[in-house]
Amino acid sequence: MHLRETPVQPVRPADHSDQPSAFCPRFQYAIELIGRRWVGAVLRVLVAGPARFNELLAAVPNLSDRLLTERLRELEREGLVTRTVSPDRPIRVTYELTDCGRSLSEIICTIGTWSERWVDVKT
């Protein structure tokens, strides 16, 4: 299973009420993709705009250099992120969401709103 480069245009308004409980491999792929460790946090930074490696590293506390590299490679392979290397010196590597990645912004916003209401930071 993989992400498309261009979206399928819906032929009808989005509505899952006809068969909300039927298993959907597309849904499961999507929710487990965005829910992978650190992926949500990285996507949330990139939704705000392109960022360099060190900016991403600084934006996400406790995320190691190695894990960020690994997650970014996964996101590139999935087609959610593009990596651009500038020809200038010093070399700058910038990460940016693809159209597919940017289209996650509504999901990210909805999860953000839900978490503000329901997640308590007290342990």
Next chain:
Amino acid sequence: MHLRETPVQPVRPADHSDQPSAFCPRFQYAIELIGRRWVGAVLRVLVAGPARFNELLAAVPNLSDRLLTERLRELEREGLVTRTVSPDRPIRVTYELTDCGRSLSEIICTIGTWSERWVDVKT
């Protein structure tokens, strides 16, 4: 970090555009909670209504008895699911979303719509 029993009422319209890239532990907790292996699929079944253990098992292909038990216990501990044992014979164990769990339906619907557009099932 844990989920609340009752939601915080937002004091302003939900809007993350003021600081979309700031790291938010609440957001990260929420996205990694719903993205855990099999959790999305189980929640999607329960959004449609209460279900018994065997109904959940039948609704999610490739999910083992042991893993479903484990995931349901986690969801109970998190406060997303309640487990009810009927007093009749044979004993019936039913799982149902709490208010907090039901409030995930918008997220689940948004991810479903996104996945229909962007996830290709061809390998």
